[in-house]
Amino acid sequence: MGNRQSNALYDIALDVEVLNGKADACKKSNGHLASIHTEDINKYVNGVALHYNSNAYRSWLGGYRPENSHDFYWIDGSKWDYQRWGLTENWKKSNRDSCVQMNHRKKGVWEVAFCSESRSYVCKL
Template sequence: EERQANGICPFGWVHYGRRCFTYQANHMDWASAEKHCLKLGGHLVSIHNRNEQDLVRALIRAHDYSENLSWIGLSNCEKKRSFFWSDGTKYDYAPWAPNEPNFQRDECCVHMNYGDRKGWNDYPCDRIHPFVC
């Protein structure tokens, strides 16, 4: 996501609240996806309420009808069981899939659209997926 400075989102981005969002179909590992978002002037998306969750899901669905796994900006690689957003905002909303996060070995990055409920899941950061900035 990108913070908008002048009320206008870049071409191809979706405006919501005071932020801009874009789906990136190219598959990358979590760190490469964050770097790509930084090059675009933003970060991997942070999600803070149900409305934002619904917007991001709809954005993914518009490009990927199957709603496959997509990286978001949440991780806990620095300190196990202590999640943080790559954009520095507060971790205050968490629609995890059932029995997640499970904190299994090497699972410290987070994707959405996991399982029947399309919830969040902790996952190995080196896997490649599309993502939302």
């Protein structure tokens, strides 16, 4: 299901996959896991996910942190210039590799989780 915001098309995949499968599925559509650069786009992606699945809980975005790093990166190589961490998110204290998920039940705040966990995901085409 594709929806356009700015010059990008965002596709919310309701199927559930782990990180490598998600990235491959997005690439097959000539895209990447979504990078988000503004509050408006964050709200838009969260709203689209809830529109298509009112029970949506969490979806993977394209953010990740390599092991033993405190910096996050976007899988598409774009600049990390926006973030929407939840007030209680404890991402600074962990040295594990982490991927970024959007929590739809908490108004689109971001959380970290093990990249091997299964989630729905958002592609930016």
